[in-house]
Amino acid sequence: MPDERRPTLTDVAIRAGVSKSLVSLVMRDERGASPETRRRVLEAADELGYHPDSRARLLRSGRSRLLGVVFGIQHPFHADLVTGLYSAARETGYELALSAVTPERDESEAIRGLRQDRCEALILLGPHSSAAALTELAARIPVTVLARGLKIEGIDVVRTADATGTAQAVDHVVSLGHRRIAHIDGGRSPGAADRRRGYRSAMKRHGLEPYIWIVPGGLTEEVGAVAARELLNNLPTAVTVFNDRCATGVLDAFTRANVQVPRDISVVGYDDSSLARLAHINLTTIAQDVPTMTRQAITRLVARLEGTAVAGRESVIPPELIIRGTTAPPRT
């Protein structure tokens, strides 16, 4: 690759007939250069195709303006979060550095990579690391955890009010006239406990305690289908499900068993993943407020880095009910 040497500050400076310090100023959009010179410098830079070398810049300034993001590449909801994070970071002057967790690359490796790149702070999406590991990490670098509720000294958490979410789901089907409402839970997955709790207390609030029925479920379509088959023995009129993937499995099992949704049973998912929005699934679901969550995560971290005060350790975002086609009044 006969790639000629990249142009540097000095090249631009010579071409524009000024010192490199001045060019540096202009490139950083600092004040201290007359409009006229500024124009000349930018012109010269443009002609040479100059692009600042971030490494040298970072080396000198001691800052990287880099936020590390650890996410699960197989996880659809993480994709939504990363999308939101990019948008949120755009306005702050910080860049995102992605590091994926894959079946063959664990979280600690992903974190190590980011630290070597001199990220100034870390955002972890639904991390699996032990509390001990996280505590140690947080002692060395600011950390924000997204989409997983945990209480650890020194770690910021931004999460959805999961209990409220399932409560909204229950309220919705109750308002349609349902009473026999089951819940397929998420086992030990992040958020599952809260969602279960929200279901239980909403049922009590509506005086439906006798109808409480919690079926073990999980993260995936497969366990959803299994759980649905368990419901078939004594079909409730509505069911709230841990997440959309699981709900898809539920829908599939019902279809195969010739149970029609929403005629025979109403189904509510959770996440508002792209899955739920598909026309042929068209799932009523609880949307996590991704834009708000990601914006909060970024502004929180930036505030910490710049030394601005940050209120509290935890930020809990209310979710929103999205009504689509899988809920309807019960058959009379």
Next chain:
Amino acid sequence: MPDERRPTLTDVAIRAGVSKSLVSLVMRDERGASPETRRRVLEAADELGYHPDSRARLLRSGRSRLLGVVFGIQHPFHADLVTGLYSAARETGYELALSAVTPERDESEAIRGLRQDRCEALILLGPHSSAAALTELAARIPVTVLARGLKIEGIDVVRTADATGTAQAVDHVVSLGHRRIAHIDGGRSPGAADRRRGYRSAMKRHGLEPYIWIVPGGLTEEVGAVAARELLNNLPTAVTVFNDRCATGVLDAFTRANVQVPRDISVVGYDDSSLARLAHINLTTIAQDVPTMTRQAITRLVARLEGTAVAGRESVIPPELIIRGTTAPPRT
């Protein structure tokens, strides 16, 4: 964050009582230091918790040993590819830098980010950029395109033999006894043209030219469902579908129309995505050989960077038929 200044080469040098050049040697595992000194240096580094500063290192050496990867974060198959790339890169001494394409962050922005990080080469997964943009890019930096066949001067391509893939699908159902075999295509998506061609020529080879029936489809479940409804008017006994997502939509539409798979019709997908592997979908499909593809992409790029000769511009990997539960002999 009262993070004390990181220790530097000089700190280690002082502690070990040697020059910083010597420490540098030892850290890079070069020869030129006696075993005894080497030990002392490593010990000192360890005590101080020294970690080399990659920025400074790269600045000086002019190399980053960084391979940029541009991928679509919403794209399940890209997730598989990224997983493979990480594994393939592990042994080479190069690191991966990820840059995602999201609905709000286009390919050119993703590429710009990577170039600013001084990646030495780029891997693009199913890029959408124009041929002109890619040509210009390839003139500045080595580029390998994965999972999209295109012929552009100076760009390496690693892709699946897509025509062979659909041919395998057709061969499979023909061997089961099918003759009326339709194809739901992928429109203008990457690989769609080849897959369509493979279907067509395989049908001819089996003397089934009169039965050729190509229905317009696309990437998603929704278009799959639409295409399936078109088939219902004159149901063939088997159908090969552009990809797994689309095939899932097809399956769903059939289930709703009370057409049983594989009893009434056999369905073959493409990609062997995690979707296909789900128990309740259990889709017969064509697997792209991700480990081989990603290994090739990495070794190719590394070879170019190191100046080793690379054979040809294109590397075409044969796919593999995965037989699951959606294909069976036609009803007699």
Next chain:
DNA sequence: AGGACGGTCTGGAACGTTCCAGGAGGAGGC
């Protein structure tokens, strides 16, 4: 008229590394 000041601009010293030229000291060949 004599400062003081604010806006422009410059030169040079960092930042933490790698690379290069070379020095000290011992071993081996003649």
Next chain:
DNA sequence: GCCTCCTCCTGGAACGTTCCAGACCGTCCT
């Protein structure tokens, strides 16, 4: 004994930035 050649080590110059101190030059105030 001298030259040569290793091996092990050192000092200092890069790399492309940013940061700091200060120079220059008008303007404005007193």
